[in-house]
Amino acid sequence: MRFILGILVGIALTIIAVYALDLGTGGEAQNKIVNWDVVGEKLSVLTAEAREVWADFTREMTGPP
Secondary structure, rough: OOHHHHHHHHHHHHHHHHHHHHHHHOOOHHHHHHHHHHHHHHHHHHHHHHHHHHHHHHHHHHOOO
């Protein structure tokens, strides 16, 4: 359990560090490490797909209305 928690904390710290570095570069897009607009779009798609899968799953468990 500590191992998994360590991995999750490491991932979170890495993302926070990269975001802080990108924030420190100002508005210069060529010096940024991550294109945060693309990350936001991909995260939106991922959450929409996850919601759809969850809705399908719960529909199968509860049966047709």
